[in-house]
Amino acid sequence: MALTIHLGAHKTASTHLQYSLRLAQPALMRGGVFYADPAQLRHPGLPLTDALATGRREYLDPVAKRLAHARALYPEVVLSEENILGGTRSSRICGRNGFVYPTAVARVRRTIELAGGGPVTLFLSVRDPAHFYVSAFALQMNHGAEVEFGAYLADRDPAQIGWTGLVRRLSGIPGVARVVVWRYEDYAALRPRLLARLLPPALAAGIPDPPPANESVTQAGYEWFVRRALNDSDIDLRLLVRRARNRFPRAEGHGPMRPLDAATYARSARKYDDQMALMGDLPGVEFLTP
Template sequence: MALSIHLGAHKTASTHLQFSLRQVRDRLLGAGLAYVDPAMLRGQPLSLSAVLAQGIGGRDQDSARRMLLDMRQGCRDLLISEENILGMTHRSRLFSRRGEIYPRAAQRLRHVIALAGGGPAVVYLSLRDPASFNVSAFALQVAGGKEIDIHSYLGGRDPARSAWAGLVGRLAAVEGVSRIVLWRYEDYPALRPRLLERLLPAGLAAEVPDPPPANVSLTQAGYDWLLRRAASGDGIDQRILARRARERFQPASGHARLRLLDDETHARSAWNYAQDIAALRAMPGVEFLEP
């Protein structure tokens, strides 16, 4: 059995990759690979996040294991893609007080491997410039109606600090993980064909469609419009405003991406990110994909 787990991270084109693979799910099944993604893991019959919150040995563990087995439909190989295995982007979940990103990611990954029947597992993870990642994670919370001011969201945390090497080190130490395959979100368009070749049975990568970007974030114009509408006191739910803002002010229409941090922060972030990437390239058990 080959077990592959794509962890995301959030806001690193995970939804685009998942939507692409969903279009060829039947072809993958025919080739002996069961593909399981958020469409099957968030709600009924299985809420993976709820099961992971219970911890190993929780009351729903046996039923979750059986459901995952059913989802395999007799296939020998399994590919799970779900960024919420890492954790959530809520301000209290994304970073620990010590600055660890996705602080419970290792425990949650260990749990998923156990639910899937054990390792060895190849883990796939995309990284992103920390300042850009923090702004995009904040925008996700804005869209959910949970945040509106980025400084409140950060809570004094330095958005330029890169914590990816620490996360990967914790994931690599999980029993059952044989290898971690990494790439930069910024390289995703160029790397996508090679990534698909790694994830899928031979000959199927070329059959995966390349749809338009999915889950597009707020632009600066959209966020500014949302702030004005939220301050108007008309009582419209923020989630509705965010959806309208994303529909009206799209990057495809020429609107600039959301930029809520100053140039100095972005410069420090780029430097810290580069240092983290250099450390990760030298880490045992890690394979870094380059364009």
């Protein structure tokens, strides 16, 4: 019986991939694949995120029982949940030295144990560090947890995220047979090949490709949001960011949020290219490229 875990990362088209698979869930089940994503893994019936966050038996036991049942019934078990890696709060996502998702190894190990052990194939998408930071910040904005990007960054270098270090740590977890990695920027081009590795080939061909669902706030919307948030400490930030998206949409020509200077984006792109040049040579890693 095969175990596959898609880890994300956050803001790397994970939601689109999850929604695609969810639309095909009845066909997957008929084809011998048990699939679960945040729609199940963040709710009481299969509370994986609560189990990882608390370590309490009231969450651990139901997860282990449900996944043991799934592995007994289905030849393939596929889990997709970006929060297995950790969260996107400023204090949790990355250290000053670029050590991204510092609790990922412990959380992935626990997930594998709850699922009955390996061998397991991990799937991970990575993204240009500067753009990853900005998108993670936008996610926290949506949750009402952040207002200003500078405060979220907390003096960290936005170009310094160690994706290769994270992949090395993940590939060294007992029970991990392989880590499949791709760049978020290549997702559209790689999607058919990615699905063919994630699922049995006969099922992969039938996965729908819905339009993108998530639209982040634009630069004009972000500036409007910050002005109003700082002028009214009692305002509902989640409502305010929704208003910012609606008031300054991309459809009306507003550009994406870019709170960093051009030199930082360029430096981040160079560092990202350097890391990706090394990714395919890491042991136990399959690096997908177009």
